[in-house]
Amino acid sequence: MEAGMIFALAMLISIAIAPVYGKYYSQTVTPSSKVEKVTRLHFFLHDILSGENPSAVIVARANLTKKGDSVLPFGSLVAIDDPLRVGPDPTSEIIGNAQGLYLSASQDASKFTIVLYADLAFTSGKFNGSSFSIFSRNPVLEADREVAVVGGRGKFRMARGYAKIKSSHFNATTGDAILDYKVTLYHY
Structure with missing residues (x-):
């Protein structure tokens, strides 16, 4: 057989087989009778930009001609791996961590606002291995x-x-913050 004939035959076979594997699949499932739960959590997030081992680092900064006095001027992007602690004391027990990003999103420093995306995961206690995600505007001041x-x-x-x-x-000079979180979650 000629190479062109073999190719044409292979194409014909693959076209004939494609519909078998290309069918759309869908299944509608009735939700279970599980009852929605409400969980309330209270913890402290320690966001530390200063020191030798910061939990938050600036990964991008806008190239602005007018520099502000802010530690995080408009357009700064920060990556975080912040500890979640049971109290505001930096030595209190760690119960998890928040990993994600936040962006300095306000041009007016007097209305300092960030847009926050973070996954807050628990590494101990009854919620060990569970997390929830935040994606929201956060008017810091x-x-x-x-x-x-x-x-x-x-x-x-x-x-x-x-x-x-x-x-x-x-701390406005370093940008370090300890944040008191009171969370209400609706889940199954």
Whole structure:
């Protein structure tokens, strides 16, 4: 057989087989009768930009001609691996960590706001191996603020809810902060 004939035959066979493997699959499942749970959590997130072993680092900064006095000027992107602790003391027990990013999103330094994406995971206790995700605007200078919980995994699967945040400690020179989180989660 000629090479062109073999190729044509191979194409014909693959076209004939493709519909068998290309069928769309769908299945509708009735939700189980599980009852929605409400979990309330209280912990402290330690976001440390200074020192030899920071838990937050600036990974990008906008090339601005006008530099502000802020530690995190508009357009700064920060990667975090912040410890979650039972208290505001830096030596209090670690119960998890928050990993993600935040972006300095306000041009007006007097209204310093970040957009936060973070997965807050627990590494001890009854929620060990579970986490919930935040994706929200966070007006940092407001005394009381609220961010949205948009998902979860483990014991917090299908989570939604909110976190109320207060600054327990904030150093404007270094950008270091200890944040008091009170979280309400709705999950199954």
